[in-house]
Every structure is written in structure tokens, then in C-alpha cells.
Amino acid sequence: GLGDEVVMRASALARSNIALVKYWGKRDATLNLPAAGSISMTLDGLETRTTVEFGPWERDSVFINDEALEGKGLAKISKFLDLVRPGTLCADVRSTNSFPTAAGLASSASGFAALALAASQAAGLELTPQELSVLARRGSGSAARSIVGGFAIWHEGQKSDGTDSFAEELVPAEHWDLRCVVLVTRKGPKDVPSTEGMNHTMETSPFYAEWLNTVRRDMDGAKEAVFEKDFVRLAEISEGSCLAMHASAMAARPAVIYWNARTLELIHEVRRLRVQGKACFFTIDAGPHVKVFTTAEDLDGVKAYFQDHPSVEDLLVAKPGQGAELL
Numbered sequence: 001g002l003g004d005e006v007v008m009r010a011s012a013l014a015r016s017n018i019a020l021v022k023y024w025g026k027r028d029a030t031l032n033l034p035a036a037g038s039i040s041m042t043l044d045g046l047e048t049r050t051t052v053e054f055g056p057w058e059r060d061s062v063f064i065n066d067e068a069l070e071g072k073g074l075a076k077i078s079k080f081l082d083l084v085r086p087g088t089l090c091a092d093v094r095s096t097n098s099f100p101t102a103a104g105l106a107s108s109a110s111g112f113a114a115l116a117l118a119a120s121q122a123a124g125l126e127l128t129p130q131e132l133s134v135l136a137r138r139g140s141g142s143a144a145r146s147i148v149g150g151f152a153i154w155h156e157g158q159k160s161d162g163t164d165s166f167a168e169e170l171v172p173a174e175h176w177d178l179r180c181v182v183l184v185t186r187k188g189p190k191d192v193p194s195t196e197g198m199n200h201t202m203e204t205s206p207f208y209a210e211w212l213n214t215v216r217r218d219m220d221g222a223k224e225a226v227f228e229k230d231f232v233r234l235a236e237i238s239e240g241s242c243l244a245m246h247a248s249a250m251a252a253r254p255a256v257i258y259w260n261a262r263t264l265e266l267i268h269e270v271r272r273l274r275v276q277g278k279a280c281f282f283t284i285d286a287g288p289h290v291k292v293f294t295t296a297e298d299l300d301g302v303k304a305y306f307q308d309h310p311s312v313e314d315l316l317v318a319k320p321g322q323g324a325e326l327l
């Protein structure tokens with residue numbers, strides 16, 4: 001009867017994350033199963049808020065920062081929504097990012113994590129945290145990690161159905177007061193999308209198998225470094241993982257080169273700053289921006305060093321953040 005009607009609507013918040021041991025390649029592109037595990041820190045303040053409502057409409061509509069999504073972007077969300085959609089209902093999705101899209105920070109991690117939580121809740125599903133991470137993974141691999149707060153490990157998993165490839169919290173945000181200083185090097189042309197970049201690397205790079213070997217070696221060390229708050233060890237492993245990932249991409253044919261001249265300049269600056277005694281290391285994702293990890297103690301020094309640097313267009317600071325939450 002009328003009294004039974006429920007509003008199929010929910011809102012969720014999720015934060016972006018940055019990998020310390022990188023994800024670069026899929027063993028199953030349909031289920032988004034990674035070729036290896038990865039480890040990340042969830043970022044406070046870099047947030048996506050998403051509201052999903054299901055209703056008897058003709059088609060899904062999606063607005064990101066008040067702009068209607070069309071074409072391939074919309075098709076990707078619709079396909080994702082099919083995983084939780086009640087019957088033939090369609091969805092109205094409204095999503096906003098707290099961070100500038102032009103900063104070149106991945107919004108797919110926070111975006112699909114928030115969408116997975118809001119859409120599953122709106123559909124009346126009660127998923128466990130693991131199931132939620134598996135669902136977010138179907139949207140974007142790195143989104144599996146944004147379900148979790150603090151420091152996350154995304155398990156490679158063994159099964160072909162993907163049910164054991166989810167992220168879980170290694171330690172909560174409060175465990176280690178690290179800071180991530182994002183150095184934006186430019187607001188320029190679009191990069192090769194990471195899905196494309198990793199598939200192409202996997203298919204053509206002579207270094208791809210060796211890249212995977214580095215991940216398998218780095219996972220345990222990074223885990224221990226996080227548990228023990230061993231900054232020097234995490235710095236070595238994380239920079240090594242980043243450079244090995246980029247080396248494998250650069251060796252693809254044709255090459256996938258995400259860096260610009262400023263990226264390389266800033267890599268050297270981080271190394272100089274470290275020689276001067278500041279706790280810092282860099283990491284770089286599928287774009288030209290440089291993320292500098294440091295301690296709460298050395299944050300001011302690192303910020304001051306890069307604030308007015310000619311290779312830095314913009315600078316953002318994040319600390320460890322919480323996992324995805326309902327609003």
C-alpha cells in the first residue's frame with residue numbers, strides 16, 4: 001500500500017587516496033581485478049559527496065559539480081549502477097568534489113567510493129565493508145581503497161570472481177600523522193587516462209613483468225613500515241614503487257610519459273630537501289603532479305620550500321583521512 005513506500009535515496013562522502021605501493025595493471029578488465037596488491041593513504045579534505053535516488057524514470061541522470069554527464073562518462077556510471085539497481089528503476093546522481101578538478105588529482109577513487117556507498121544504501125542493500133570495497137572496485141580500482149580510512153591495503157586476491165580482492169584498513173588515520181603536500185605542476189592538456197595507460201603498459205612494456213615483481217617484494221616492507229611508523233623505510237619503498245611503475249610505462253611502445261620538465265625538477269628538489277635533513281619523499285601518479293609526503297613536524301619547512309617555487313602552480317596539503325561514510 002501507499003504507507004509502504006520508501007524513498008530510495010542516500011548520500012555518502014568519500015575521500016581520495018594516494019598509493020604508496022602503486023596499482024598498475026589488471027588481470028581482469030571486466031571485474032577490475034588488479035595484477036597485484038597496493039597500499040595507500042586516504043586523504044582528508046579531498047572529498048566527493050554523492051546523493052543517489054532511484055525512481056521510475058526513463059534514464060539515469062548524473063550531475064558532477066552541477067554539470068550533466070553525457071556519453072561515455074554517463075554510460076560508465078549506468079553500467080556501474082546496474083550492479084545495485086532495484087529492478088528497472090533509474091537513478092538520479094548528484095556529486096560534488098571539494099577539490100579542484102583542475103588539480104589533476106584522481107577523482108575516480110573518491111567518486112566511485114562515494115557512489116558505491118550511496119547507491120547500495122539507496123537500493124536498500126546492506127553490504128559489509130568488504131562487499132562495499134569490492135563494489136567500489138568495479139567502478140575504479142583505486143576506489144576500493146577509498147572505502148577504507150587511514151592506511152589501506154588492497155588485496156590482489158586469488159579468486160576469479162573477485163570476492164577476495166577488496167581493501168581493508170592497515171591502521172587508522174590516527175596511527176600516523178603523515179602529511180601529503182600536493183605540488184600541482186600545471187593545468188594543461190589531458191593525460192593518458194590511467195586505465196588506458198596501464199593496459200597499454202601491460203600489453204607492450206618489456207619491463208611489465210619486472211614491475212609486478214617489485215610490487216610483490218614491496219608489499220610486506222611497506223606494510224611493516226606503516227605499522228612501525230618507519231618514515232625512512234616507507235620513503236625508500238614508496239619512491240621505488242613509483243619510479244618502477246613509471247619506468248614500466250615509459251618503456252611501453254609507444255611510450256606513456258606522465259612527467260613534464262617540472263615533475264623531474266621537483267623530484268630533484270625533494271631529494272635536495274632530504275639531504276638538508278627534512279623528512280620527505282615524493283610520489284607521482286598518472287599525471288605530472290608531485291605529491292610530497294612529510295611529517296607533521298617538517299610540514300612547515302616543506303611547504304615554505306615549495307610555496308613560491310617556479311615549478312609549482314598550486315599547493316594543497318592533506319593528512320590521513322577517514323573511510324567512506326553515509327551522510
Ligand code: 2P0
Pocket residue numbers: 018019021022023024032038106108109139140141142143194195284285286
Ligand atoms: C594507484 N593509479 O595505485 C595508481 C598509480 C594511478 C597511478 O589507481 O582503471 O583510476 O579505474 O581501475 O584506479 C589510477 O587508476 O584505474 C590509479 P581503473 P584507477 O593509485
